[in-house]
Amino acid sequence: MDIFLQQLVNGVTVGSVYALVALGYTMVYGIIGLINFAHGEVVMVGAMIATTLVVGLAGAEPGAVSAWLMLAAALAAAIPVCMALGWTAERFAYRPLRRAPRLAALITAIGVSIILQNVAMMIWGRNYLSFPHIVEPLVFQLGGARISLLQILIVAVAIAIMTGLLLVVHRTRLGTAMRATAQNREVAGLMGININTVISAAFLIGSALAAVAGVMVATYYGVSQYTMGFMLGLKAFTAAVLGGIGNLAGAMLGGLLLGIIESLGAGYIGDLTNGIFGSNYQDVFSFIVLILVLVFRPSGLLGERVGDRA
Amino acid sequence: MSRTNTSSKREPVSLKVWLGVAMLGVVLAILPFVLGMAGQSWVRTLNFALIYVMLALGLNIVVGFAGLLDLGYIAFYAVGAYVWAMLASPHFGLHLPFWIVLPIGVVMAAIFGALLGAPTLKLRGDYLAIVTLGFGEIIRIFMNNLDAPVNITNGPQGINRVDTFALGDFVFGRSQEMLGFRITGPEKYYYLLLFLVIVIVVMCVRLQNSRIGRAWEAVREDEVAAKAMGINTRNIKLLAFSMGASFGGVAGAMFASMQGFVSPESFSLMESITVLCMVVLGGMGHIPGVILGAILLSVFPEVLRAVVVPLQQAAFGEVLLDPEAIRMLMFGLALVLVMIFRPAGLWPSAVRRRELTSNREARA
Numbered sequence: 147m148d149i150f151l152q153q154l155v156n157g158v159t160v161g162s163v164y165a166l167v168a169l170g171y172t173m174v175y176g177i178i179g180l181i182n183f184a185h186g187e188v189v190m191v192g193a194m195i196a197t198t199l200v201v202g203l204a205g206a207e208p209g210a211v212s213a214w215l216m217l218a219a220a221l222a223a224a225i226p227v228c229m230a231l232g233w234t235a236e237r238f239a240y241r242p243l244r245r246a247p248r249l250a251a252l253i254t255a256i257g258v259s260i261i262l263q264n265v266a267m268m269i270w271g272r273n274y275l276s277f278p279h280i281v282e283p284l285v286f287q288l289g290g291a292r293i294s295l296l297q298i299l300i301v302a303v304a305i306a307i308m309t310g311l312l313l314v315v316h317r318t319r320l321g322t323a324m325r326a327t328a329q330n331r332e333v334a335g336l337m338g339i340n341i342n343t344v345i346s347a348a349f350l351i352g353s354a355l356a357a358v359a360g361v362m363v364a365t366y367y368g369v370s371q372y373t374m375g376f377m378l379g380l381k382a383f384t385a386a387v388l389g390g391i392g393n394l395a396g397a398m399l400g401g402l403l404l405g406i407i408e409s410l411g412a413g414y415i416g417d418l419t420n421g422i423f424g425s426n427y428q429d430v431f432s433f434i435v436l437i438l439v440l441v442f443r444p445s446g447l448l449g450e451r452v453g454d455r456a
Numbered sequence: 457m458s459r460t461n462t463s464s465k466r467e468p469v470s471l472k473v474w475l476g477v478a479m480l481g482v483v484l485a486i487l488p489f490v491l492g493m494a495g496q497s498w499v500r501t502l503n504f505a506l507i508y509v510m511l512a513l514g515l516n517i518v519v520g521f522a523g524l525l526d527l528g529y530i531a532f533y534a535v536g537a538y539v540w541a542m543l544a545s546p547h548f549g550l551h552l553p554f555w556i557v558l559p560i561g562v563v564m565a566a567i568f569g570a571l572l573g574a575p576t577l578k579l580r581g582d583y584l585a586i587v588t589l590g591f592g593e594i595i596r597i598f599m600n601n602l603d604a605p606v607n608i609t610n611g612p613q614g615i616n617r618v619d620t621f622a623l624g625d626f627v628f629g630r631s632q633e634m635l636g637f638r639i640t641g642p643e644k645y646y647y648l649l650l651f652l653v654i655v656i657v658v659m660c661v662r663l664q665n666s667r668i669g670r671a672w673e674a675v676r677e678d679e680v681a682a683k684a685m686g687i688n689t690r691n692i693k694l695l696a697f698s699m700g701a702s703f704g705g706v707a708g709a710m711f712a713s714m715q716g717f718v719s720p721e722s723f724s725l726m727e728s729i730t731v732l733c734m735v736v737l738g739g740m741g742h743i744p745g746v747i748l749g750a751i752l753l754s755v756f757p758e759v760l761r762a763v764v765v766p767l768q769q770a771a772f773g774e775v776l777l778d779p780e781a782i783r784m785l786m787f788g789l790a791l792v793l794v795m796i797f798r799p800a801g802l803w804p805s806a807v808r809r810r811e812l813t814s815n816r817e818a819r820a
Contacts, residue, residue: 249525253733258468
């Protein structure tokens, strides 16, 4: 039971990061129907910037700057850079292709992802960067499970951001415009909505969330590298599809579920199969879950049933 | 080359075409020797280009002909390669000849194609892409981890000392004297691969113009209408998956025999994506376009590799930027730029180009 609780706690932590990244995928997919393969790289850039900055601040004069200030500075640096990246990618790579066949846009997104990865490699090199332990290693006991301060922080920030996003999408003019554009781009345009602004806004918001997720990943795992975005992006996309792509609540649910399934799976697979399969099969779980969901409920958990999603 | 003949009467092939084919034949025949003068590594690059042509043509059946977006295609390449490596290497102590191993590899790949295709029959578009991507990753993770409890794939180390292709005493892996010429291993492989590519190209052209090919096209354009016209969409889709996979299997077996070594690393998602890029960049569904895409994308990075370091040394006197990074950067840029300026690919088929220009608004 203790192991179960512990894995659940870990799963929720990782899951809230997946959820943040998944939101970026789902917003973009909901509005322009593009799998933005480069989104994972944006997370990676956020993590790299945060790591570089914190290493610099912590190394200059140990103890001079408080941990919270450092994290705030990391966020303050990562968010604008990531937003700029997301905006640029949309403006120069995806916008010209809005009316092109969908595969062309997909290939372009892959191209952007490769570019970002290699620019990051040029800047930060091939080695893993380690993130200093700046957050107090405070641990709380919760019925046998251990929760660190950092985990609480990650989940709390994620919940706050997601609530904020839901408010923006459902209560503001911009949010209404976004939902209208997602439903029907042409008609929304005829109603006086500036489609380009809305799409840019979706990319900006998604990239800001990605930056936050990047800082979280860097702090939580303690290492970051230029290739880390790919698998993370893939899993976040899986989460988005799991919840029903294009659906914000679905992305959050999908992210949490995926994180939980993954850590429970990794925790128990050894016992269940008498040690034939180990936790090295962790990544298989998310894909198997994804395949099962898509085969039996192709529109995802919260997605609307659509007749023809070609 | 492969345009569908709409007129029932076949036009007589002109002298020009014959001359063109003859010249292409001569160029292809002497190419390895010309490149060999610049170094055997170029012949090897050429061989890899041919392997990628096979892969791209196989994927083109799934993506281009039948319109099923497959992001896990490299799994079938892996199946072919691992079948060869397991049946013809000291790993299990088996050294079966190619006429047993190759068919087994092809059939296994085809079976895997149908198996992985079956659960995805109802899915379309992006969802299909993600599920196939998941399957591809699952197969790779299994290859990576099936060294315990029973050692099947030898895990991340891969399988070593794989037998080379051999026709009786004629061994493709090493160089020998023939008719006063010294012919090297890669050069021998070149002709073997070229032969296989030609067989596959002929098969693709024949398939495209056949009843099956037209059924694939119908499914691609409108699945519901195709079903209403009496096409068994389930079987025709499964056929596309397993045909495409079997070509991948051939390519994989050739890869294993040529390299003498297989490991899960060679079958990453990035490889699937590269092959898909070849198909889309060249012009989906258009056989000459796909071949062009495969050759360009496999040779271009190698050319860059050869150019980047000397160029930097000439310009700055030292290597400032990681050549690998620049190479991949250019690759990414090329993908983006080609797609922006030629969204239908570099050499799209005439039919598809017409569709794209007249239906631009409707498709968006």
